[in-house]
Amino acid sequence: MKVHHVGYAVENHDRAEQGFIALGYTIGPRTDDTARRVCISFARNGTELVEIISPLAEDSPVSSVLAKNGPSAYHLCYETPDLAASLVELRKHGWRTLIPAEAAPALEGSDVAFLYNRHVGLIELVERPETDGEPR
Template sequence: MKVHHVGYAVSDMEKSVLEFEALGYTKSGILIHDVSRKVSIQMLKNGPWEIELIAPLSAESPINNILNKNNNTPYHFCYCTASIEKTIHVLRSKKYVLIEPASPAMAFNGHLAAFLYHPNIGLIELLECN
């Protein structure tokens, strides 16, 4: 599978965007407020590299668990797949645990996204890409 982006948990979206822009990244899209997932998302690009900044929208946001343990940090790789359900099935047979089932992701034009965990590599995201 091809890497789509790296997910990066941040506590302050505006300050983090400014720092990444100073490193040569540019915004690739608008700031998304995904109320259902309780996060705001900003995609940034630097050459072939794309990162997804994810900040909490509320105290109940699941991203706070990561921020409380690690402060601002990269925390997942996202991989493109042609068939998310098929890939989930294959990965679950290899001892990956489904953390969040496939559902439409606002930040990716409604394409299906899912999160899985494996103790040897941590959290990954799957994104159904065309």
């Protein structure tokens, strides 16, 4: 697996995007993921991809991250060509599924799942065909 993006929780989406623009990133379109209660955009700088995530509601999953840590990076997302097989394999190594696989509107409907390991922390897996190029 290879890293697809870093997930970054923010309180103010506009200001966060401006901050990443100042760092040399270009910003893609925003997506409101109403099922997850978050607003998402992606910032790209060459092959680096940052997922900017802000809450759409007080009970949004990122609200607790923001309350505890403030704006911060809080997960890495890894690409896998076979999400189901990767989930089975990672469970054998102590990973727990926190959010089962479901389509993610901000990632063109690709299936994603969130996992946790007490020695590593939170990760996201996104199912993507194997490529040698930049993350999509």
